Amino acid sequence: MQRWQIGEVRITKIVEIEALGGMSFILPQAQPEAVMPLSWMVPHFMNEEGRLIASVHALVVETPTMTVVVDTCIGNDKDRMPNKNWHKMQTRFLEDFRAAGFDPEKIDAVLCTHLHVDHVGWNTYWDGSAWKPTFPNARYLMAKSEFEYWESHEDAVTPQQVFLDSVAPVVEAGLVDLVETTHEVCPEVSLVPTLGHTPGHVSVRIQSQGEEALITGDFLHHPCQMAHPEWASAVDFDPEASTATRWRMLSAYADSEKLLIGTHFAGPTAGRVVRDGDVFRLEVDE
Numbered sequence: 566m567q568r569w570q571i572g573e574v575r576i577t578k579i580v581e582i583e584a585l586g587g588m589s590f591i592l593p594q595a596q597p598e599a600v601m602p603l604s605w606m607v608p609h610f611m612n613e614e615g616r617l618i619a620s621v622h623a624l625v626v627e628t629p630t631m632t633v634v635v636d637t638c639i640g641n642d643k644d645r646m647p648n649k650n651w652h653k654m655q656t657r658f659l660e661d662f663r664a665a666g667f668d669p670e671k672i673d674a675v676l677c678t679h680l681h682v683d684h685v686g687w688n689t690y691w692d693g694s695a696w697k698p699t700f701p702n703a704r705y706l707m708a709k710s711e712f713e714y715w716e717s718h719e720d721a722v723t724p725q726q727v728f729l730d731s732v733a734p735v736v737e738a739g740l741v742d743l744v745e746t747t748h749e750v751c752p753e754v755s756l757v758p759t760l761g762h763t764p765g766h767v768s769v770r771i772q773s774q775g776e777e778a779l780i781t782g783d784f785l786h787h788p789c790q791m792a793h794p795e796w797a798s799a800v801d802f803d804p805e806a807s808t809a810t811r812w813r814m815l816s817a818y819a820d821s822e823k824l825l826i827g828t829h830f831a832g833p834t835a836g837r838v839v840r841d842g843d844v845f846r847l848e849v850d851e
Contacts, residue, residue: 566665569824569835572773573629574753576780576826577665580622581638581658581687583831587650588617588787594796595789603792605846609832610788617787620831621683623658624780625665626771628753631673634700635769635780636828640686643730651682658687659699672700674750677707678782678828679763680715681800682724685731696734705735706750709743711765759784759814761807762798768814778824778835784810786829791815791838791845815845 567578588595597615600606611617626633638658645651662669677684688705689696698705715732719725735741746758746767756767762783769780783798784807790796794811797804818825818838825847826835836849 567834569778569826571771571778571824572753572776574771574773575627576771576778577625577627577667578622578834579625579658579662579665579667580620581656582654583618583620583622585612585618586616588619591786591798591800592617592789592796593799594793595787599793600789603789603846605848606788609849610830610847617789618831619787619829620834621829622834623662623687624826624828625662625667626754626769626780628751628773631751632667632671633674633676633750633754634672634703635676636678636684636782637675637687637699637731639683640689640731642691643686644726645682659690669700670702672703675700675703675705676750676754676756676769677705677711678768678780679766680707680711680728680732681763681783682727682731684783684828685727688731689734696730698735698738698740701738701740703740705741706744706748707732707741708746708748708756708765708767710746711763711767712741712743714764759810761801761803761805761810763802776822776824778826779814779818780826781814781828781830783828784814785827788827788830788847791847792841794844819845 569576601615621638624635690699749755753773755770759768768782771778801807819840833849836847839848
């Protein structure tokens with residue numbers, strides 16, 4: 566289990582799945598011949614044959630006053646066809662969540678960086694007859710612009726079924742707060758608009774005692790995009806905007822002590838952004 570301390574805030578990673586390969590749909594530009602020169606990605610983010618490694622995980626943020634879950638992965642028992650790998654999954658995510666010392670009933674807030682299928686799944690669980698909130702005493706925070714878009718749209722990554730089984734039930738339970746993309750969750754945790762991947766995409770800034778970390782969400786899917794900020798995801802809502810976001814955020818964090826925590830970064834998951842010529846790379850603590 567990985568944990569990071571940012572001042573008085575502790576961040577814990579709870580992994581749902583980690584896999585070699587499977588990124589070609591999301592980042593078709595990242596073929597082996599294109600990423601092999603990025604030797605700094607081996608072994609954590611790429612194997613020696615140039616196959617990318619990625620993760621789906623939640624991040625639990627403990628502040629002095631509240632506990633926040635950032636993104637809730639894919640979930641169990643959900644109809645995700647034609648994606649066979651994510652269809653009706655049976656993982657130990659909730660068991661691992663509890664084993665890490667967290668009680669779903671004692672979570673104060675659930676923060677979705679966006680409403681794609683792999684960020685909302687454990688918002689709910691199947692109790693045998695209906696989808697119920699996994700975190701029944703939490704406020705589920707979603708960007709208003711993000712919610713309003715997905716309420717009436719779907720795409721290949723997030724068909725309407727995702728909204729129906731992972732978002733609508735927490736709305737119907739009266740647990741959702743629609744917030745601005747600059748919302749302050751508590752003194753240590755605030756949202757940062759990082760638009761482009763989706764209409765209301767946000768990242769999560771943690772600040773405490775002069776230290777800072779950023780949970781990326783999907784403005785970065787993989788560290789290879791640090792070396793190639795121009796590589797937009799195939800499922801980006803606005804590729805030009807997502808590319809501009811990558812350049813802006815990477816430039817802002819480069820060569821600083823601020824920690825970057827990748828929502829889909831495998832292995833060590835977090836590191837410092839370092840300038841590498843005209844682009845960037847991730848420097849991790851071994």
